[in-house]
Amino acid sequence: MSDAANRYDAGRIHVIEGLEAIRKRPGMYVGSTGPRGLHELVFGVMGRAVNEVLMRGGGPVDVTLTSDGGVRIADDVPGIPFEDAGDAGTPGLEARLTRLYAGTEPVGRRAAGLDRFGLGLCVANALSSRLTVEVRREGARSTQEYARGVALTPPAPAGPATGSGTTLVFWPDADMFETTEFSYDVLAERFRELAFLNRGLRISLTDERSPGEAGTERFEGGVPDFLAVLETRAGGTPVHVDIIGFETEDPRMAGSVEVAFRWCDSHEEVVHSFANSVRTPEGGEHVAGFRAALADAVTAYAEERRLLRAANPVLGAARVGEGLTAVLSVKLDQPEYGGATHGRLAGAAVRSCVEEAVRDHVGAWLERHPEQAAAVVDRIVRGAGRD
Structure with missing residues (x-):
């Protein structure tokens, strides 16, 4: 040629x-x-x-x-x-x-x-x-x-x-x-x-x-209604009466976070996470911040109220998450993702802001509802004791 x-x-x-x-x-x-x-x-x-x-x-x-x-x-x-x-x-x-x-x-x-x-x-x-x-x-x-x-x-x-x-x-x-x-x-x-x-x-x-x-x-509805639908699908009996939830804005991450969750008597942790109303099936910084803060808040409350004994294992994020169903939604002016498919949310500011908000709100809820808080801690401790 x-x-x-x-x-x-x-x-x-x-x-x-x-x-x-x-x-x-x-x-x-x-x-x-x-x-x-x-x-x-x-x-x-x-x-x-x-x-x-x-x-x-x-x-x-x-x-x-x-x-x-x-x-x-x-x-x-x-x-x-x-x-x-x-x-x-x-x-x-x-x-x-x-x-x-x-x-x-x-x-x-x-x-x-x-x-x-x-x-x-x-x-x-x-x-x-x-x-x-x-x-x-x-x-x-x-x-x-x-x-x-x-x-x-x-x-x-x-x-x-x-x-x-x-x-x-x-x-x-x-x-x-x-x-x-x-x-x-x-x-x-x-x-x-x-x-x-x-x-x-x-x-x-x-x-x-x-x-x-x-x-x-x-x-139509809101995030707490979304959680109620997911719980109905999953089955199981709630451990506490109230759905725990809040919504707050934080200028440090140029956005807002909305959360609703509740523990039930199942063994599975299910967290449905979203960024700007799009699913993040691979999780990301918002999920990492949520799970870490939840473990910190529950552990701090349980230790302060002397609900843990020396024989109890450490209540890490995996143990605290057992039986949890949650909806976590962040809405950001400039979302960052860990890949082209937008399946995983990035951004260090998102993690720190979500972590702080969850720790504060969950800690306050536990303090205001001692009977329900005791049921949550007892459920987590009994679940951890099976390992």
């Missing part, structure tokens, strides 16, 4: 951008072309609605799995105009639906992380065979329709509107995904977490795909 045939130069480079790039390599934008990537489309679209609601202080987001295989997501916050916001440079809805990195999701402690890739509406539009959007704003409705990311018509007036909000419906492209059938359980689990971790957010999920069986499940 000649040198000319082997030569690699600029003329051989093929640049693909925007929607073409998304459709050429969909897995790069949603993680996979299997069920995980399919559900990422929903989370990407939901991210805009949820964060608009949270920035407003709370409200509903309604999700419907339609009978024809689509997903409808509706909110009642002020509708996003289709056009860009002039000199302010804020991209309008049409730009968000057609351009990468236009109007990416907000960041910071008051934003919920749904879209792991931060690309949102544009990716869902590009990977859908069809997408329609309706905006209700200033007493008027406007609509637009897309096919595989390309606008079929300009935004068009559609009559008067009662209230405000945005409704977006999309149908995943069967040419892009191994399956286009959404799992109700996968979506319900994530929506339940979001609603529990963000008090004031109300999410409903309706499944219209089975004739005669359509129903709506609603998710």
Whole structure:
């Protein structure tokens, strides 16, 4: 083969951008072309609605799995105009639906992380065979329709509107995904977490795909309610009546921590941890700080009240955690992670702040509730004595 045939130069480079790039390599934008990537489309679209609601202080987001295989997501916050916001440079809805990195999701402690890739509406539009959007704003409705990311018509007036909000419906492209059938359980689990971790957010999920069986499940509450659900699933009998919990902000870590936990008569420790409403399955500094502080607070209380004898083993974090079910949520302006998958939270300030807050609040709770505290210590000591 000649040198000319082997030569690699600029003329051989093929640049693909925007929607073409998304459709050429969909897995790069949603993680996979299997069920995980399919559900990422929903989370990407939901991210805009949820964060608009949270920035407003709370409200509903309604999700419907339609009978024809689509997903409808509706909110009642002020509708996003289709056009860009002039000199302010804020991209309008049409730009968000057609351009990468236009109007990416907000960041910071008051934003919920749904879209792991931060690309949102544009990716869902590009990977859908069809997408329609309706905006209700200033007493008027406007609509637009897309096919595989390309606008079929300009935004068009559609009559008067009662209230405000945005409704977006999309149908995943069967040419892009191994399956286009959404799992109700996968979506319900994530929506339940979001609603529990963000008090004031109300999410409903309706499944219209089975004739005669359509129903709506609603998710709302707070972290203590989340813990109660987890305890019901796990079984076991609580050792003490009260759920121990608190929420506090700390400027040293530029964020807040919220915790709820309770011991029961099981042998397993279960800690569900989150950073900015995203699961951290590998734990991290917030979990390390929580476990260390819990062990310190219980040990200090037990020693002060002479609830331990010389024969008792040391009450380390593993022993204190036996039978514990906990929800630990931190919300940070600038979260740091120990890897690209965001499965483990980093940051020395997070650990020290969580540790201090947990030690103080748990110590105070034990002092205020001596009967329940005695039951907790007795449960831990008896459990440790079996080793």
